[in-house]
Every structure is written in structure tokens, then in C-alpha cells.
Amino acid sequence: MGQETVAETIKAITRKHLEENNSLLLGQCISAVGWVNGTVPDCQGIIELPMTDIAGAGIAVGAAMMGIRPIFVVRFQDFMTLNGSPFINYAAKSKELHGRSTPVFIRALASEGIGPVHSGVLHSMFMHFPGFLVCSPMTPKEYKNVWQVFMEKDDPVFVSEHRLSFQSTEELLDVMHEHADITLYAISASRFQLAEVANELGKEGITCNIVHIVWLKPFDILDRYLEPLTRSKRGLIIDASFEICGAARSIAYELEQASGYPVKALGLQDNTKCLCPPFQNKFPDAKKICESVRKILST
Amino acid sequence: MRNQNYNVPSGISSQFSVNLSLEIFKKMCLVRYFELGLIDAIKEKQVNYQAYLSTGQEAIAAALATEIRDYLVFTQHRAHDVYLTFGGNPKMLRDEFLGLPTGTSQGKAGSNCLQFHQNGLVMFGHHGFIGENVPQAVGAALATKKKTVCFFGDGAAEEDYVFSAMGFAATHKLPVYFVCIDNDLSILTPTKVRRSWKITDIAKAFGMPAIDIADDPWTILHQTQELNNNLPALINCYVCRAHWHVGVGVDDPPEWDRYQLVKNELISLGHEHSISDIEKQVRQSMETLWDKKLLLKPLKQ
Structure with a gap:
């Protein structure tokens, strides 16, 4: 740090x-x-x-x-x-x-x-x-x-x-496990949620790989992205922008095509980001990400 | 209001040297005969891309090229005149129309996005947003402090970002010469239908000198010599577009043909033989450039 x-x-x-x-x-x-x-x-x-x-x-x-x-x-x-x-x-x-x-x-x-x-x-x-x-x-x-x-x-x-x-001094590092249940890839502010996600899901016996994405375009399919996915066999891309036609879906498609494993996307809903709760349409926080992971693993 | 003699001082042509007047005429010839060859090539389908023809408005760029050739140059979609008169290579423009790698942008950009960066000329074209070159010219002048000329049309003058950029140039006293080529048409919609105000009044409100003038080359030169040490400034030049907004078609005859008016003036000054020689020489070189047999060769590349 x-x-x-x-x-x-x-x-x-x-x-x-x-x-x-x-x-x-x-x-x-x-x-x-x-x-x-x-x-x-x-x-x-x-x-x-x-x-x-x-x-x-x-x-x-x-x-x-x-x-x-x-x-x-x-x-x-x-x-x-x-x-x-x-x-x-x-x-x-x-x-x-x-x-x-x-x-x-x-x-x-x-x-x-x-x-x-x-x-x-x-x-x-x-x-x-x-x-x-x-x-x-x-x-x-x-x-x-x-x-x-x-x-x-x-x-x-x-x-x-x-x-x-802006006030962070932290370097966000990938976390890899030999036998993870899913690989989580995050973009923008959602990245700060991943430690909490891994902690919460860990309590339920779910192990997550964590991968941080900085470069969205060009999106080079790095070993760092593919290798954990080939072991966990499931992936989820998380982004703070709109999901429809968005970075998360685009990258999910790229990784799914490259790996042959299913990769889902989680971003903002197709709604305006309004001022007050519950209409803010906030970026995926730890709670939302956990829900999404549970859903993926239950199917 | 708008007419062929608007703000043209009587006898202005005689204030300039014969050589300069003939140089301006030669540049006008270059544009006209280049485009005559291009029009033929389009009609005969040797060129299959859209052309934004400058025929009718040649005098403005021809005059300015003799005075401010060393400025950074920013143009709009109708820019063959600026390109050819400021020293762009005619062959490279032809090749751009033929989609060849020897074109100005390797055949990728075409008539309305012309650029040229050789022989000391720095000329940027726009990319199709009318008037986008105006803030770019202002930004270039901000970054370099170099004198910059920006050509745009009466339609572009209505773009909000054109006003804003002119205001910014005024605020920062940037050395930008705004040249509005006012053909009174946005595609085919006349100015009076579109607006009730004049771009010169806007420029004056920003605190810069501005004047409406007809496209008489000697008047343009005279005004430019007055203004080019007092930038930013704007001239709005009344001009007649001979062809359609895009393409080689024609509608009604233009209100005036400045090319013929300049010829008449030079003849009245006793230069008939000189202009005849110039016309013959330019016509021959442009006929060679657009020679049908020669065109077949680059087309096969």
C-alpha cells in the first residue's frame, strides 16, 4: 500500500x-x-x-x-x-x-x-x-x-x-484459488466491492477468484483472464456502467468465446440513475454481486 | 445587400500589381479546370465518390493564398479551392477521388475531408460535422499561437459551437482569421429562411472586426491586409455556388460568375493575352491530369 x-x-x-x-x-x-x-x-x-x-x-x-x-x-x-x-x-x-x-x-x-x-x-x-x-x-x-x-x-x-x-492509496490485486467456484472480473468502482464479496461468499463456502480489469479497449484476452476461468469454469463480469450494450456484456462475450465456459454480465439496470433510493440504480455493490453469484451457481 | 459588388471599392483591382492579379487568376483557373476534369470523370464513372465542388467560389481562396499561405489552414467540406490554391498537389487530390494509396488520405477520406501536410502547407479538413473545424482552428491557435485561417460556410455559422469558439478566440485574443464563404444556401435552403441575423454582427458583438464583402479577390486581399494584424477577425464573403451542394448537378444559373467577372476586369486592364496564355496552360495541364487513357492506368493499380 x-x-x-x-x-x-x-x-x-x-x-x-x-x-x-x-x-x-x-x-x-x-x-x-x-x-x-x-x-x-x-x-x-x-x-x-x-x-x-x-x-x-x-x-x-x-x-x-x-x-x-x-x-x-x-x-x-x-x-x-x-x-x-x-x-x-x-x-x-x-x-x-x-x-x-x-x-x-x-x-x-x-x-x-x-x-x-x-x-x-x-x-x-x-x-x-x-x-x-x-x-x-x-x-x-x-x-x-x-x-x-x-x-x-x-x-x-x-x-x-x-x-x-480518488482518496484510495490501495493497489487492488488479483486473488486466485486452485479450486474456485467462479471467477469475478470487475471494472471501475465495483472493484472496491470484491474483497467484501469474497469474504461474504466465503462464509457460505463459495470460493471466488478475483480479477481486476483496467483496459477495456483494446481488450486483450490475457492469460491472467483466461487461466482462472478455465479452472473455475464460470465467470461474471461486473461493471458500474449500463449492462445493455455495455462493457460487462461485451467482455463476457469475449471471454466466453475464448474459453468455452459460460460468462455472465452484471451492470446497471436499464433505468435512469435517479436521485434518491431505491431509484438510484447504483453500481453493483457487494450485496448485488453476491446475489448474482448465488444465482449463477444455483443453475 | 448581397450582390456581386457588395463593399467592393471602385477601381480596387488597379491597386495591386499585374503579377499578383495574374497569380490570383492562375489559381482560380487551377480550381476551375481541375473541377472540369473531375466533373467529366464523374459523369463517365471513372470517379465514383461524391464531390463537393468549389466552382464559383474560387476567388476567395485564390486571393487569400497569395497573402496568408503560411497560416495554419482549417477547411470545411467544400475545400478543393483552398487545397489547390494554397499549394495542395492536384495529382494527390485526383488520386484521392480514385481511391488510390497515392491520394491525400490514401483514398480513405475523399472530397469533404481533405488534408495536406507537405511543401510547408498545414491544412486540416473537417470530418463532416458542419463547422467542427472552427473550434479546432481556435484550439490550434491556442496551442501554438500561430496565425490560423478557418474557412466555413453560412450554414456552419449557425452551429452553436461555432459561436462559442469565436467567442473563445475573442476572449483569448487568438490569431484566427475566420472566413465565412457565404453562398446563401444550406443544401438548398436560403439563409433568409433559416435566420434573421448576420454572422458579422455576432463577430462584432464578440469585439472582433468583421465585414461583409462580395467575393471580389482584390477586395478580399485588401481587407485581409487590413485585418491580418488585428486578429481575431472575420470576413463574410458573398459567393455563388455553381453546382449542387454535393455532386455535379446544376440548378438555376448562379447570380454571378466571379471567374468571368475577374476575367473581364483583367481584360479591361489590358491583360487579355496574359490571361489567355494562363488559361491555356492550366487547361492543358489539367486535361493531362484527367486524361482518360492515363486514368485507366492508376485505376488498374
Whole structure:
């Protein structure tokens, strides 16, 4: 366990990039309230965008076309339905169409429980379009690795962050058992639930492998994913975004095809994430995941 | 309002050197004869992809290319004129239409997504969202502080993100020259049906200089020389599109044909022989480029 939180890691990476590479960070309301949960430094290269969601993203794309590798921050992923179009239509296509890349680091922050327009998790949408790298780092080390990949490659990277990770210093590690009943793969904030899930189900005599997924696209079928599945013979992908047409189902399909074993998906229900319980449509917590596992093992 | 002499000062052409005027005319010829070859190739089905023709609006890019060739260039869907006048390779544009790997984007992008990054020209095209190149141009100027020209149309001027990007350029005093190619049509819907305001008034409200002018090349050049050290700024150029929004078809005759008007002006200035020679030379080179027998060869690749 390190000392640096995810938020501090993001802030340090950003400061280094802006000061040493003379790059830009663009976003709305960056400095006014807490510097985006303490993830943005007060240094050169911060561009406060006016409340112009599409133009703001287009300006970031224009800066990216000049090769300065800008960081674009959208404080709530829900706003990506507005901010997304310049990235989708231009940045993600330019390399394939013209052989000219448009590298931009899109920081899209997710939240939980703050209503229908601020609790969205939209990484699945960006997996759909060719040209993006899509990831969801939840630990300091993962974030550093994601940044390194961005700097080494020349693609736009959609980084699905989650506020629930920002104060964490923990590295989340896979847990493997020789004779597990099921392998659980988790994405985004659901990953923080897995230790409790394993503990609860363990009391019932159910043993779970735990696998953490950071990179959603490209989704390489790693030995780390397949090997535990071939032993447990059952899998469940858990994600904090919508299940229909979502990351969990897509990855479940990939792993089922690759392994020949049944892999289910668990994500958000096909309902708006409303403000108050019981209508919040929260990401799969330990209770929901446990219920899902029991159901899978009973069939 | 909109007419072929709108804000065109009397005798403006005589304020510029003969060589410059002939250079502008040569660039206009290049666009017109390139597109005549392209139109033939489309009609004879040697080219099977959509074309957004610049014929009718050549004068604007031809004039600007003589003055601001070193700017970062951002274009819209109708960009053959900018491409050819600013120094894009005609053969590579032809090959793009033929879907060849020697095309501007290896045949993957086509007429409305043109890019060119050779011979000192930095030209980015858009990807089909009308006006998306405007915030991109502003972002490029923000990142580099380089002078940037952005071409867009009267339809793009109505996109919300175009306003916002212009406002951002004004706020940050970015060196962007906004050039609105106002053909008064969005596909076939006239401007007066779509809106009651002028983009120049919007630009002025943002605090930048802005002017409506007809597409007379000497007037455009004159205004550009006035504005290019006072950016951001906007010119809205009244122009006539000769062909359909997309494709080689034609509707009613255009209100004016600037190509012919420029020819007439040069003849009145005593340059008949020079323009005849220029036209002949450009026509021959474009006929060679689009030669039917030669076309068969790249098509077999």
C-alpha cells in the first residue's frame, strides 16, 4: 500500500506534463471548487473553458491536432454526451483516415448517488467507436501505467475515472484459488466491492477468484483472464456502467468465446440513475454481486 | 445587400500589381479546370465518390493564398479551392477521388475531408460535422499561437459551437482569421429562411472586426491586409455556388460568375493575352491530369 492517493497521483502527473511539456489542461470550472476533487494543480497551462461543451471539446481536439497532448477534463461523465462529438468524429478517426493522430487524454469523472445528470458512467459508449483507447484506472499505480501508455502511443485515450477511487492509496490485486467456484472480473468502482464479496461468499463456502480489469479497449484476452476461468469454469463480469450494450456484456462475450465456459454480465439496470433510493440504480455493490453469484451457481 | 459588388471599392483591382492579379487568376483557373476534369470523370464513372465542388467560389481562396499561405489552414467540406490554391498537389487530390494509396488520405477520406501536410502547407479538413473545424482552428491557435485561417460556410455559422469558439478566440485574443464563404444556401435552403441575423454582427458583438464583402479577390486581399494584424477577425464573403451542394448537378444559373467577372476586369486592364496564355496552360495541364487513357492506368493499380 502506497502513501499517494489516486487524486494526488493525477495531480502530480498533470503538473509534470504541463510544466515540462508545456501542454494544456482544458475544462470547465477547474479552479473554482476544489480543483476537480484535488486532481488538478495550480500551475501553468490550465485553460478555463467557458460553458461551451461541444466547442470546448473541439478546442481541445484542435490543440491535440497540434501534437501537444492536451488533457481534457469533464467533471461528470454524463456531460460526455455533449462533449463527446469532437472526440468521436474527429480525434478518434484522424489516424485511420489520414495517418495523422490526435492524442488527447480525456479525463471523464464518474460519481455515485448524486442524481440523474451527475452519476453516469459512460465508458461503454466510447468502446463502441473505433480509434479510442478506453480504460478505467482505480489505483495510483494503474493511473501511472495508463499515463505512460498515453505518452507512448498516439491515440485519444478515454479515461473513465471514479470519484470513489480518488482518496484510495490501495493497489487492488488479483486473488486466485486452485479450486474456485467462479471467477469475478470487475471494472471501475465495483472493484472496491470484491474483497467484501469474497469474504461474504466465503462464509457460505463459495470460493471466488478475483480479477481486476483496467483496459477495456483494446481488450486483450490475457492469460491472467483466461487461466482462472478455465479452472473455475464460470465467470461474471461486473461493471458500474449500463449492462445493455455495455462493457460487462461485451467482455463476457469475449471471454466466453475464448474459453468455452459460460460468462455472465452484471451492470446497471436499464433505468435512469435517479436521485434518491431505491431509484438510484447504483453500481453493483457487494450485496448485488453476491446475489448474482448465488444465482449463477444455483443453475 | 448581397450582390456581386457588395463593399467592393471602385477601381480596387488597379491597386495591386499585374503579377499578383495574374497569380490570383492562375489559381482560380487551377480550381476551375481541375473541377472540369473531375466533373467529366464523374459523369463517365471513372470517379465514383461524391464531390463537393468549389466552382464559383474560387476567388476567395485564390486571393487569400497569395497573402496568408503560411497560416495554419482549417477547411470545411467544400475545400478543393483552398487545397489547390494554397499549394495542395492536384495529382494527390485526383488520386484521392480514385481511391488510390497515392491520394491525400490514401483514398480513405475523399472530397469533404481533405488534408495536406507537405511543401510547408498545414491544412486540416473537417470530418463532416458542419463547422467542427472552427473550434479546432481556435484550439490550434491556442496551442501554438500561430496565425490560423478557418474557412466555413453560412450554414456552419449557425452551429452553436461555432459561436462559442469565436467567442473563445475573442476572449483569448487568438490569431484566427475566420472566413465565412457565404453562398446563401444550406443544401438548398436560403439563409433568409433559416435566420434573421448576420454572422458579422455576432463577430462584432464578440469585439472582433468583421465585414461583409462580395467575393471580389482584390477586395478580399485588401481587407485581409487590413485585418491580418488585428486578429481575431472575420470576413463574410458573398459567393455563388455553381453546382449542387454535393455532386455535379446544376440548378438555376448562379447570380454571378466571379471567374468571368475577374476575367473581364483583367481584360479591361489590358491583360487579355496574359490571361489567355494562363488559361491555356492550366487547361492543358489539367486535361493531362484527367486524361482518360492515363486514368485507366492508376485505376488498374
